[in-house]
Amino acid sequence: MVDVYVPYVTRVEGHGNIVVREKDGEVEIRWEVPESPRFYEAMVRGKPWDVVPHITSRICGICAPGHTLASINAIEDAFNAKPTLQTWRMRKLLSHGGMIQSHALHAFFLALPDFAGAPSVIAMAPTHTEAVLAAVRLKKLGNDIADLIGGRAVHPCSALVGGFGRIPTEKELLQLRSKLQQGLADIKLMVDVYRSVLPNIPKFERKTEYISLHWEKEYPWIDGDVVSSEGGVVSYRDYLKFVHEWVKPYSTAKRAKNVFTSYAVGALARVNNNFDQLSDSAKEAAEILQYKRPCYNPFYNNICQVIETVHCIEDSIRTIERMLADGLKEEGIQKPSIGAGRGVGAVEVPRGILFHDYTFNETGHMVCANLVIPTNQNHENIEDDFRAWVPKMLQEGRTDDEIAFNLEMLVRSYDPCISCSTHTIRVEFKRG
C-alpha cells in the first residue's frame, strides 16, 4: 500500500506537492501546485507600455532578466521597433548573466547535493571545498554580468525598450572579461565534479517531446522561432499552434501540451534541439558528461545546464570582444512609435521557452496579456514521468521513502520555478 506525500518539495523555487496514493488497486499520481496565485495577466491590463517590463520582471526573482527581455521583445514586436547591434549584444549578455546565475544556483547548489548524497551544498563545503568555492564564483559571475549590464541582477532596471540606460565603460567590460576567463576554469572543475557523480544519476528514460526556440544564426536565446523535437517549426508569433494551455483544479499553475499529453522545455530541450550550435568547449563538456542526442533522461536537464553554462561563458567573452572591437557608442534610448497592435516576445530563460504576448491600444496601454511560463509547460510532463516511473519502482520493490526521494529528485531536475509558473511541488504517497 503506497502512501507517499511530500508537501512543499525543498530546494526548488516555489511550492509544489507530490502525491502518490493507492486506492482500490489503482495508483493515483499527482503533481500539485498550490502556490498562491499571482494574477499578473490581470494586473498589467491598462498599464502604459513603458512600465510593463518593470511589472513583469517581478514574476520571478531568478528569471527576472529573462522576463524583462521577453517583455521588451514583445513590446518592440508590437511597435515594429528593432534594437541596434550594440543593444542586441548587451541583451544577449544580460540573458547570459541570468542563465549562468540560475544554472549555477540550480545545477550546483540545489541539484548536486542529491547526486553527491548531501542534504545541501552547505553540508558539502568541508569535503568539496574547491568545488563549492568554484560554484559560488560561477553564480557570482552571472550576477556580475547582470549587475553591470542590467543595473541589478534581481529585477534589472537599465534594459529598456529601445536601448540601455547606461552603457558600460571599456574598463568595466575588460574587468568582466577577465572574470569570465576565471569562469572558464571554474566551470571546467564543475564539469569534472558532475562527471564524478554520473553513476548516481538515475537511468530513467521516457520518450518526450521537446520544445524550444531555434534560430538559424546561432544557439537561440533571445531570437528565433519555435521548434518541436517531434517535427515542425512555427514562427514565434504563432506559438499557440504548439502551446495548448489548460487548467487542473489542484494546481494554480497552468499546464500545456502539443503532440503527446505533455511536453518538456528547458536546458535538455534546448540542447536536444540545437546541439550543433553549441560552442566547441560546450560540445566537449557534453562528451565528457556522456550526453548523447536525443536524450530522454529528464535528469540530464542538470547536465545540460552545465553544458550551457560553458557555452554562455564562452559566448559572453566573444560578445564582449566584438563590442570592444566595434567601439562602445552612446546611442540613447530609441523611442518606439506607439500604436495599436499585438506583439510576442519569445526568449529562452533558464527553465525553458518563455512567451510574453501583449495587445496594446492606440495610446500604448495594455488591453490584454498572455504569459506562458516555462515551468507551466513542464508540470504535466513531470506528472507523466511520475506515471511512467512509479509503477517501475513499485515493481522493483522500492520503499515509500525511496520512491518519495526519487520523485523529489526528479522534480528538482526540472528546476521548477514555481513562483513564476503560478500560476509548484508536494509528494503525497499513500499505498491503498
Next chain:
Amino acid sequence: MSKPKVAVYDFTGCEGCELQILNCEEYLLDIVGRIEIVYWREAATPPAGAPNRYDGREVVEADIALVDGGITTPHDVERIKKIREKSKVLVAMGSCACFGGINALKNDFPMEEVKRVVYGDMARHFETIPAAPMSNYVKVDYMLPGCPMVKDEFLKFFKSLLLGKTKWVLPDYPVCVECKLKENVCVFEKGMFCLGPVTRAGCGANCPSFGVGCEGCRGLVPDPNTNAALDVLTERGLTLEDAVKRMKLFCNALEPVSRLDVWTKTE
C-alpha cells in the same frame, strides 16, 4: 552563546529577496556559520532529526524569522499569524512583505475579475484577497523594503541584529538625496520619468545611477508630497492617469496612493 535560530519563510512573491540572501555570495558562508538555519525550504532539505518533510502549514520555533512575499490568500493570513507566535523577531524582507508591493496592483480590480482573467471558468478553485502590508495582520519588528531588498542594507541590518543591536532606522529622506550625492544627471533632464522625489532612499539611487528613472520600489518617504510629485510628472508630459499608475506600481496598498481614485480599468 548559542547560535541564533533563523527561519526563512516565503509568501506570495518572486522569492527574489531570498535570492538576495544567496546573492551575498562572498559573505554567505560567514553568515551561515554564525546562525542555525532551522527552516529554509528554497535552499535546504531539513537537517537530520528535524521533522522529515517540510509542510507548508508547519512553522518552527525561531529567534529570527526572515519573511518575504505578500499576504494574498486566507491561508497566508493564518500562516503568518503562526509564524509571529513562534518567532521572537519578525523581519519583513522586500516591498511585498513590507507594504504590499507589486501584488497590490490587483487591488484595483474586483478579486472575482482578476481570478476570471487568469483562470477563466476554473476561477472558483482559487482564493485570493487584496494584497496588504503584513503589518495589517501581525506586529512586524523590522522592515527591509525594496524590490528586491537591497543586499548591502540586509547585510548591515543582519550584522547589527546578530550583534544584539535592536535599533534599526530606515532613511527618512528621498532617493533624490542619494542621487545628488552621486552627482548623477537628473533623469528628468533626459526626458525620462522618476519617482525619486517621493521614494524612500537606501538603495544608493540604483536605477538613476544606471540612467533610468526610479520606479518607487522602496515605497514612499514619510509624509510624501505625492501631489507635487504628480505635478512634476504631468508637467513633463505624462497624463495624470499614467502618472498615478506609475506611482501605484509598488505603493498601491500604501496611503495616500491607495486613495488615488483614478479608474484604471481597461476599456
